[in-house]
Amino acid sequence: NAGVTQTPKFQVLKTGQSMTLQCAQDMNHEYMSWYRQDPGMGLRLIHYSVGAGITDQGEVPNGYNVSRSTTEDFPLRLLSAAPSQTSVYFCASSYTGDGNQPQHFGDGTRLSIL
């Protein structure tokens, strides 16, 4: 049981490049989410999904795209990378998003945009 797995662990991009951050969970969780963590800002919600085929925006969605074709996977796409997107990105999952079960986090992707 691997929990929440994120790849890659580190990535450096140039401004304007696109890439996909991968997130997979093997706990059969319906709810999945993406957060970014910046110094002095805490973690902020980017996008979330309450089940396969259903996604919605969080607090800071601009510049990011998501899809959820399976229960297990929830990739995050950067469409045209900008230096402001330099951050640590965390994927999380739980059985539901209603707060009755805790969300479990992956170990993050550290992304630098030059």
Next chain:
Amino acid sequence: EDQVTQSPEALRLQEGESSSLNCSYTVSGLRGLFWYRQDPGKGPEFLFTLYSAGEEKEKERLKATLTKKESFLHITAPKPEDSATYLCAVQGLYGSGNTGKLIFGQGTTLQVKP
């Protein structure tokens, strides 16, 4: 607006020196308050969920308590392996309650010296 403030930002203790971390929150109806531990280069690791004022949870040297305005994480006789950043997050009943959105504080970085 839902908000979480943690204090102090950093705390240095000697091994065996007990102390408390504070998490003050404002939320329009509390669905749950969550404590996480985060080690350098890792994702947040779930510790406790508290749902109502007066509730307490314990795990080894850690004890979390909850009032209507704040939560405390008490650390009794800490050891060097307790060194980490401790994050507090809330999920509200309204608005964010349906999105699974967690509002995080900025964390308290604890260092326990032998």
